[in-house]
Amino acid sequence: MTDNKLRCAMVYRLDGGSGGSPKAVILASYDHANQYESHGGSGGDLYGGKGGDYAKAVSKVIANDPPGGLAEGGKVGGFKVVQSDQHQVVYGADKDGLCYCVITGLGYQSRIAIQFLEELASEWSAQFGADAKKAVENSLNKKSKKTLTAMCKKYEDPTNVDKASKVLGQVDKVKGQMQDNIANMLKNTEAAESLAEKSDQLNEQASVFKKNSKTLKKQMAWKNLKMTLILGGVVILVLIVILVPLIVKLKQLGE
Numbered sequence: 001m002t003d004n005k006l007r008c009a010m011v012y013r014l015d016g017g018s019g020g021s022p023k024a025v026i027l028a029s030y031d032h033a034n035q036y037e038s039h040g041g042s043g044g045d046l047y048g049g050k051g052g053d054y055a056k057a058v059s060k061v062i063a064n065d066p067p068g069g070l071a072e073g074g075k076v077g078g079f080k081v082v083q084s085d086q087h088q089v090v091y092g093a094d095k096d097g098l099c100y101c102v103i104t105g106l107g108y109q110s111r112i113a114i115q116f117l118e119e120l121a122s123e124w125s126a127q128f129g130a131d132a133k134k135a136v137e138n139s140l141n142k143k144s145k146k147t148l149t150a151m152c153k154k155y156e157d158p159t160n161v162d163k164a165s166k167v168l169g170q171v172d173k174v175k176g177q178m179q180d181n182i183a184n185m186l187k188n189t190e191a192a193e194s195l196a197e198k199s200d201q202l203n204e205q206a207s208v209f210k211k212n213s214k215t216l217k218k219q220m221a222w223k224n225l226k227m228t229l230i231l232g233g234v235v236i237l238v239l240i241v242i243l244v245p246l247i248v249k250l251k252q253l254g255e
């Protein structure tokens with residue numbers, strides 16, 4: 001998993017190099033991520049493996065592939081970018097043989113890393129360039145810590161120093177907001193469709209209930225009519241049974 005974090009910054013002195021690879025002597029380093037980067041697999045050699053010293057590992061990278069076309073006038077040039085599967089080392093050197101390096105995540109744009117090295121070279125060489133010519137390994141760590149710390153803090157967020165990154169960040173933010181809005185719209189649409197579907201179901205159920213109630217009402221009315229007719233018939237039959245014998249007796253008495 002890649003990221004855009006700035007890990008650490010280093011300054012080397014390139015000794016020798018005529019007829020062979022130069023020796024990269026580490027003069028100062030600052031671990032901005034406050035941890036040694038270790039990584040197995042294809043990138044393991046780059047960071048010295050588990051528990052290894054990243055500064056020594058990067059010195060091997062520089063020795064194997066030194067910067068080309070050293071810049072004039074106190075500027076840094078001949079930049080190289082070496083990547084593992086998770087990190088990258090960006091480095092370049094000036095005409096005095098001072099090599100400036102930075103380790104970042106793969107998501108950190110190399111052009112911003114180069115901008116970082118150019119500004120670092122300008123400030124660091126002005127303050128410690130004279131000492132660097134004869135300094136021994138790691139002897140300028142304490143002196144240059146303030147400068148390295150300030151530079152890393154300034155460049156830890158690329159949008160602070162790069163307008164294009166800032167614009168891209170704003171575009172990503174707007175894009176994310178638009179995606180959220182679209183997702184909310186889709187949720188609202190789904191909710192509205194679900195509500196409409198439930199409303200249709202309720203309307204259909206109400207229609208069926210109304211139809212069934214009418215049918216039941218007719219059935220009950222017909223049953224009531226039949227009961228009325230049956231009761232009327234029974235009453236008439238009872239009257240006939242009672243009245244007919246009386247009428248017959250009255251007629252016999254009258255004769």
